[in-house]
Amino acid sequence: MRAFQYAAPTTKEQAAALLGTRWEDAAILAGGMDLVSQMKDNLAAPRRVVDIKGIQEFSGIQYSQQTGLRLGALVTLEQLREHAEVRNRYPALMQAAEGITSSQMRNRGTVGGDLVQRPRCWYFRNGFGLVAKPDSARPPGTEDDSRYFSILGNDGPAAFVNPSSLAPALIALGANVRLYSASGTREVPLEQFFTIPKTEAERENVLQPNEILMEVLVPAGSWRTATYEVRQKEGLDWPLVAASVALDMNGSTVRAARVVLGQVAPIPWRSPEAEQLLSGKAIQEDTARAAGQAAVQKAKPFSKNAYKVQLARVAVKRALLRALQGGA
16 A cells, blocks of 8 residues: 555535545545555555545434435445334335445445445456456456446446445435535436446546535435345345336336346446336236346346346346335
8 A cells, every 4th residue: 555645624625625636636535445445456546545534514314204315425334224214214225235244344334435436346456447448349357257247338348337235226216416525515416426437537427536425315205115136145245236116106006117227237227118117007026027127128248247137137026026015
């Protein structure tokens, strides 16, 4: 790990003043689950580390029936999982947090950190880059070991998968993120927060080097929600595929649906095909199965990850059936 300056501001204004205009100028430290490992592996070498854990404004969970749910960026995954209103009103979010089986990770990792973590791609983490080089037609690793790569959104130079556990559920819930810099705040729909980089100079989201993700805002609503993950093992690991759904019901009929897949594309992947198929229908086994099929109709797997197509079908189907049962 290279030498760096350490700063521990107590206000967001102090924190913003310590950031720079380039990623190498400064990095935000919250739980440290990702940043520290990046620095140890020489994937990140910020000149300054800005520890924001002492900024109270970035903490806390608030809920009201009028405005919905507010999650401070420093809320830990365990705090999220244990919060009564989250468990009762946002089962998809609680289930996504419970999918992180390590108590150490849940107690240290934060909501903000989960959303802005870098990809867990083996090739990226071993220094081979994140996207295809200008002189290469294929992203790194796709011709070698593509088992954990994307099956959607991979037409360009990127084949990694977005690693966030919470993002699919939050997008299904219509969440926004609030970003802060010395110039003020801006609010971005979480669905538009994530991007697919085309070059190594680009990041996987719209966050700028001088900005801090300060909170997540989930609007009020009466959606039925659920998350379903398919994992290789029950121990700590990222899922192979995840699906989060939100259903606006009119009796037994779907008035509107949101279906978002995780771990299948460089961004959390919303499926308008599945959503359109569900509109105006009752959720039954065959309807849920058809929605799963629709969600992957544009999938383009690589040589060793075609199994993800079937897993995605199953994840969507089971998430829908779980949501119909109240998220249980």
